[in-house]
Amino acid sequence: MSRLVSFDIAKALCIILVVIGHYFPGDSPQWYTTFRSWIYSFHMPLFMFASGYIYIAFKRDEPYSTFVIKKIRRLMIPYFVVSVIVVSIKIATQSSMYVENPVTAMSYVRILYLPEAGYFLWFIWALFTMFLLVPLFKTKMARLALFVIAIVLHYLPVQGPAIFALHNSMHMLVYFMLGVCCVDWGFSSIMGRMNACAYRGICLMTVVCFAAISVLRYGFDFSGGGYLLPWLGIASVMVVAVFVAGFAKGWALSLILTVSASNYIIYLFHTTFEGFAKALLQKLHIQIINGDITFIIGAVFVILCGVICPILLHHFVLQRNRVCRFLFGLK
Numbered sequence: 001m002s003r004l005v006s007f008d009i010a011k012a013l014c015i016i017l018v019v020i021g022h023y024f025p026g027d028s029p030q031w032y033t034t035f036r037s038w039i040y041s042f043h044m045p046l047f048m049f050a051s052g053y054i055y056i057a058f059k060r061d062e063p064y065s066t067f068v069i070k071k072i073r074r075l076m077i078p079y080f081v082v083s084v085i086v087v088s089i090k091i092a093t094q095s096s097m098y099v100e101n102p103v104t105a106m107s108y109v110r111i112l113y114l115p116e117a118g119y120f121l122w123f124i125w126a127l128f129t130m131f132l133l134v135p136l137f138k139t140k141m142a143r144l145a146l147f148v149i150a151i152v153l154h155y156l157p158v159q160g161p162a163i164f165a166l167h168n169s170m171h172m173l174v175y176f177m178l179g180v181c182c183v184d185w186g187f188s189s190i191m192g193r194m195n196a197c198a199y200r201g202i203c204l205m206t207v208v209c210f211a212a213i214s215v216l217r218y219g220f221d222f223s224g225g226g227y228l229l230p231w232l233g234i235a236s237v238m239v240v241a242v243f244v245a246g247f248a249k250g251w252a253l254s255l256i257l258t259v260s261a262s263n264y265i266i267y268l269f270h271t272t273f274e275g276f277a278k279a280l281l282q283k284l285h286i287q288i289i290n291g292d293i294t295f296i297i298g299a300v301f302v303i304l305c306g307v308i309c310p311i312l313l314h315h316f317v318l319q320r321n322r323v324c325r326f327l328f329g330l331k
Helices: 001-020 028-039 042-056 063-094 119-136 142-157 163-184 187-193 196-219 228-245 250-261 264-285 292-316 324-328
Strands: none
Touching: 001 228, 001 250, 001 264, 001 292, 028 042, 042 119, 042 163, 042 228, 063 119, 063 228, 063 264, 063 324, 119 142, 119 163, 119 264, 163 187, 163 228, 163 264, 163 292, 250 264, 264 292
16 A cells, blocks of 8 residues: 555544544533543644655646635635535524524634634644745755744743634644654655564554553543644554555445545545534434443444534545536536
């Protein structure tokens, strides 16, 4: 398997973690709160790392304006379309059924500069900002300098402005640039060697260290793990992805790659389908916070809806319609 298949697998794992992380009902069991906190310590840095790596690995020589227009079509048009849809659904349903984070008519204006339809959409603003910035640094040394600047911004005790999610961009640029610099400075060769016997011990130790530090250093409270866990989490998930790429075959690999291929649509729509699933459970008077077993059953149902429904939407509706492909940034 090629190293980019490994990234497809990592993206599939990551989007599943995102869907799990965004399911967090009130009075969740302590073990689930801890697990979610652990996910949040590294899952979005991993997404940024993969985005930076893939960007530079497939970088083409093209005018800056052409590149920006492509990113507007790929990221921002779908963002605005989905934001309008989500806000409209919330306005239409929030008076008669449970809706997290209710909205108003002013939300149609606020989506122009804030992730108003759902806070998770900050990722699109931040990613678009990085795609505006990074191509301006045209050489390896210039991009390395930007990586150093990103490290400084990341650890500065200041909060950037919320508009256009610039505070998220300041915090996450370091992980995007980590992916960029890994390609620039030879990480590809390391990826290719991970399955060699000489490197398996190192890879295994990376995962073990991630688990050990997660537990021993933070005592199952991962809210303070922002300085170390994201880096170890990225390394560990990539190790797991490389091993899966070496062993997964047939339907298992096809399933993983299907999730990866739909990752952007899953990201855009998973909270909507999770919201419908939670509302359905409430309408049926199913108490999902009544003991661990019933919580797990409800959580599995909601999370599966958040993954499977966007995949079905992608493959059977959006991908088959020319207008939908344009509106949702599909090829």
